[in-house]
Amino acid sequence: MGGVHLRNWQAAEESEVVAVCDANPITGEATLGNIDAGSDRLNLDGVALYTDVAEMLASENLDVVSVALPTHLHKAVSIQCLEAGVHVLCEKPMALNVPDCDAMIAAASKAGKHLMVAHCIRFWPEYAWAKKAVDSGEYGAVLAADFSRLTDAPAWADGSWLADPAKSGGLALDLHIHDLDFIQYLFGTPSGIRSVGTRHVQTQVDYADGRAITATASWAMPKSFGFQMSFKIMLENAALVFDGASLKVYPAEGEPFVPEVAEGDGYKGEIEYFSGLLAGTNTEIIIPPEQARESVRMALETIRS
Template sequence: AVDLSGVALYTDPAELFARERLDAVSITVPTHLHADVSVRALEAGAHVLCEKPMALSCAEGRRMLDAAASAGRHLQIGHCIRFWPEYVKAREIVTDGAYGRVISATFRRFSATARTRRGCWFGDASQSGGMLFDLHSHDTDFVQHLFGLPQSVCSHGDLESGGANHIVTAYRYAGGPLVTAEGGWAMTPSHGFQMVFTLVMEGAVVCFDSKKTPTLTVYPESGEPFSPPIAAGDGYEHQIRHFIGLIRGDRMPAVISPHNALTTLRLLEAERESMAEGQAIEIKEEIIGRKCQQETTVCGWPLSVCSWSLRCDPDGVARALSELDIRLVNLALKPVFAENGAEYLAAVRRLAWPLSAATIGFFHEDYTSLESIRTTGGIVPDAHWPRSREMVLRAIDLTVELGAPFLTLHAGFIEEEDGTAAQRVRDRLTLLADAAGEHGIGLLLETGQESAGSLRHLLETLRHPALGINFDPANMILYGKGNPVQAIGTLAPWIRHIHVKDALTARQPGQWGTEVPWGDGEVGQQDFLQALHKVGYRGALAIEREAGDDRQRDIGIAIKRLRRE
């Protein structure tokens, strides 16, 4: 037994944080107190590991997220299923792709809480969030961890006293797997607790049942069923080790971020709304940043501005954003690696913008001419690969830390006719995409330096779930790589982020085209936006301007023209 007789006991968190100097706090109070106690702990300078769910509303979750950003402290929410060995292994199997795509995924979670904990705070939905927030949240969170944000949710539940004892939710993914999750806490005590999942894949079925031994079994299309090796211990232990690693400053995989936990709250609120209204609820591609304000939108798409377009320091960018009435930023990370990089990063952390994406460029790139960028662009040049690799891996860490969902970059010209060189670049992209995927973000390749068909062929060859596209229509014109509106249809399954930029075709072959303000070039705003609507694009529109004497004015023009649609 552990002797706790010398441990000071407090009944008032305010007194605790005023008297004690704490490195970290584990918060396991009733759910309705999570936000208040977490914010107090963060403001007192402590790192926080808070039990799931994050809070009972997105508004409370945002308070926690903002407090962590302001204090510069780690906030980890205890979504332990992301660390549970069988679930970790299942995600590895899906990500590896050896068994092909997931056709369907079913998750089930049952307990007897409603019968065994009558009369305590668990039974009061105003304090616990009820079964939906306390039990079902595990699977809601893992669904978005495994498959990303669904397009909509449709939930049916056994409603009682404002809560629900049982729920079944369908998560809709366009062109993706059929995903459902069932949860209930009205099981009999003799049944007890059980968690189950079944993943039906093209080449195997993966089954987990906490009541069976072994708990996890893979049934391949050919060969005998087998139980893959999994880590020892349970999710509780692994999430605590992860939290300690963050505090120590160790390089830890990005398994869970406060933004992930906030997204889970948004999904839970949508499921509750769906049950109440008896219909599916659309999940918009919300960019959940540090500040989480209501973003300026056009046709439902959040508007963002590329920070490098403004050609000033972060405080200058902040002033320009205020004048433009835009809060969302596509942040340049290249300045972090320059001489005054520490000051730049400190300012970015202080300003704590919500980010639509982060972008990394390289110092060796030469955009003087098409020929110069062909030989120096992106991660292709062998002489610069070690430094490029180091920069991208660091940029991935920063993208996660700053709360951006994507890191974008120009990969460079991939010369398919040189098979050895092309394979070398594909291997590099796979390495970087693996790192991004492990950290829970997307690595987006910017259009322009190859045709839409060539880029699609590359992505189909790699088949990496973390890889996507940052679609820049002007680049396709500037590089002479085809019609951008037509390219949207070709690349639609991978488009995750958009650069709003316009251009005119080069007067002579082999030369650059000319960048012009949005709406003055050949992209064609109406056709472009209609094409995005047609393919169901749900991300941000980030306005980029890399030419002109008054770029802030040109960005303002773009905003006005977009708002007319």
């Protein structure tokens, strides 16, 4: 994921990448890993390489650090960076528990720096389009919604930290949280959450108003399936259906159509946005850290349930 951040910070207009830190020294052979089928080489020209975060913070004059470390390190390294006076873009999930999220929020507030959790789905073109359509009220109120994220069990992570729930939070905090966060983004804080399953989890997110809002996350698919994220949002006057490839709008009257969505992906969108926020070219806070904390709480609630 660090490679994905690197590429997108390098592409963002207002930013320049001056340093990368990885405990396992990076070489010119480094690639984007599983995200891009391992084919895309990182561009490390003019980038200082470190293996220790404290050394990087002491040696460089940084404005912002992307924390794309294994999840159990998010809290400590984000706080370390905030205390050094830099803004932080931290990968999701924010942390493994709510008190750790609180400590990160307190550190950001004390430092007077931005702390954004990289909930890329809020910026994923089809999801961002759906959020605008729902908020506009153009198709009426939401009656029901269903979100899904299916893949095989991850085996690619460094030292298999991802397979260790004490380090990754498991399926709920690693995968399911994407849709739980988007549900929160659309509908706010739920009144209750009920889940069944372990490697394949089905969750009902309750708003105590009769709407059926559900999400499914799976690490139970065969490897040959790959990965698929999708959603269906049923409104009074239309259904919005994303099948993983394209978004289609089925209006109550008239023909179905494919709306024009932004180019690129949520990683590009979130880093362009955050870069602009720091540069002052945009001002809206799209992911308040308190909402990222609530998404952690929701994910933990699916486990408890």
